[in-house]
Amino acid sequence: MDTQCVVVGAGAAGLAVSRALSEVGVEHLVLERHDVADTWRRQRWDSFTLNTPDSMNDGLRAGPGLGTTCPRDEVVQLLTEQAQALPVRPRTAVTAVDSIPPGFLVSTPDGTLSAPTLVLASGLLNVPRRPAQAGLVAPRVHQLHASDYRSPSQLPDGAVLVVGGGQSGCQIAEDLALAGRTVYLSTSRVGRIPWLYRGRESLAWLVDCGFWDQRPQDLPHPTDTALTVPLLAGGRSLDLRILSGLGVRLVGRFASADGETIGFEGSPSAYAAQADDAWARLRSLIDHHIEEHDIVAPDPATADRPGGPVPDPGAAVLDLHSADVTTLIWSTGFTGDLSWVNLPLFGPDGRLEHDGCAAPWPGLWYVGFPWLTRRCSGIFHGFSRDAQDIVHGVVHELDR
Template sequence: MIYDCVVVGAGAAGVTASHALAEAGVEHAVLERGVVGNTWATQRWDAFRLNTPGSMNVLLGAVGPHEYSSRDETVELLTRRAERLPVRTGTAVTAVRRVGDVLQVSTRDEELEARTLVIASGPKNVPLRPAAAVNLAPHLTSIDADDYRNPAALPDGGVMVVGGGQSGGQIAEDLVLGGRQVWWSTSRIGRYRAQYRGRALLDWHVDAGWWATPPEALPDPAAMRTATPLIASDGRDLGIPKLGRMGVNLVGRLAEVDGSRLAFAGDVNEFVAFGDQVAVTLEKVADDYIAAAGIEAPPPEPDDGRGPVDAPERPTLDLDRAGITTVIWCTGFGGDYAYLPEVGRDAYGFPVLDRSGAAADDPAIRFVGMPWQSTRASAILHGMPLDARRAVDGVTGMLVSA
């Protein structure tokens, strides 16, 4: 049997793509290496919640506009959405290769043939560490962000969180709220205010079309590689100053690892200033939209998340002397595309796509959930329905012309 389409991955992108394929009448199968929503189920900590409200996550189904789904709620909602879809769990794809007019999809137990393929396995499911991480003393507990579950699960002692992105900031907050002594090696990242002028700033940006910005509208394409600004779940602010005031020790960018001795660049307030600048820029997007649309909105609220912060330079830190027993690497994730050896990759290891979301080397291979695939929102739940429809349009177009 030759399937019209095979979908790889049954997370949010895969389930959304499968729904779109079913609505278009395309015979297909969805192959998932674990369970539905596997990355959410296995690579998120216990207190994790989405940092976008239900108003931006309609693909999950029954979620209130101001609700922030927890890890388990997200998995449950995705599982419910997948109930009548042709999903095969526990079926990891090991290889894909073109054989004439079909794509041969190999799993551990069988080989399937498909006319088209939709890759929805996600761009952030393989933890990345800096090269210097191998120099960390072996007696220290060293884990990645996807292995962290809660403060009590870690050995006694202080915790060093390395990485200033979403995972690093949220895990540092979870740890300090859990009563742990925390050090945070921060990085250059923006700050996204949660509430602004009477509502979620995220919602203002949706209405303003900011999330719908296509890559070609950016003044500098390098902006596509900029980390997502820090924001917490439940409509709360999160940033370097907030965490510093909660008691997190701020040490700046990690520069060197030598056993239990770590060196830092001492650039915390440089990062704070950058975050404040981004916060103002994001506020202006809302202000400009409110003014242009003639909306009577409340005046801006005071921003209590601004810097500077009290962060004395600490060029070196001896983890043993400081009582730090655990290092959590929150230094980014990559995608696992080893099963696609024939697809061209960019300098960051991501498949090269054309503007329609197809692999540049093979238009029969489509993607959903990739960063900046069609808009700023492509890699978050808010943007996946659009890219799923575009992928299915490409699939049906190829099937008709075949």
């Protein structure tokens, strides 16, 4: 064998595994198809900031205090510095993984490597996804995916339609509105959570409440793992009311495209009410925790003051030409591509099969994918803990 373990992907999750493997003396290599932290370099806009406070960004840096957040360029810099002390091979794409008992054959353009253990840290949400109806939009309209958006200055003059009411869509709409652009936002059913609540970051309260440690089996229904993360932005609150107050013109959920006409369904005001309901459930969880542990915190009655009403559009369609829309940004999420792994990783329902971080194949693990062991598996807060679980498994496999 060429090494004891191969880690595919040098993002935050892959580097967390590499650090943990180094600490226990496991010889390994981290292969990265581009540069370290490539997703952060290539798929985040200029003003992007991590949604989580520094206290939750395990393995990135220790936050000095309340309200601190980490911008995109600092994330890239910190991860790049970490990689310098680790066995990372950048610009080494993995083109295939095959089973060669007792281990794996990892193919790259520079040759092959063999190892008894393998960790996939390449991500499962890194391939931009846009609806098939994008091809039906009038050719004059400049279209791009949120992963290709960097700043308002890159777009042609005119109004912008952002399709997608999750984190990226709302943050991009805010970025454009603050730059003085006319923005239409196609909304959807997404919860909200204020950045601060009762004197502390709401997300940090939820750490103490055990919210981020919820396992898939703790949820009312298995499909709840697909629910969108509640809306906020790094260092500040962000919701439909705030966006409306900035002048963003809210429309319903994207339904159809036909040349210059975009059709919508649903109601922005109804989505805002549903977001309030989602926050009410989380707020109750935090309040209960504070009361149960006799924590001194500001009065909740003054801690969350949403803005004004969310108006519904007068029509269920938008005429792009009449509205002077020259750009359409698809903030419609990502999918993943593991077709280069020549192993049966997916079940009959198309879902990735796993037991925690362990794949249904001896010696293979995942890291950085959503909901592997708990709610936080797909964010910085969960990478280090999942990495420790993986390393225990790797060591056990090597000792067999």
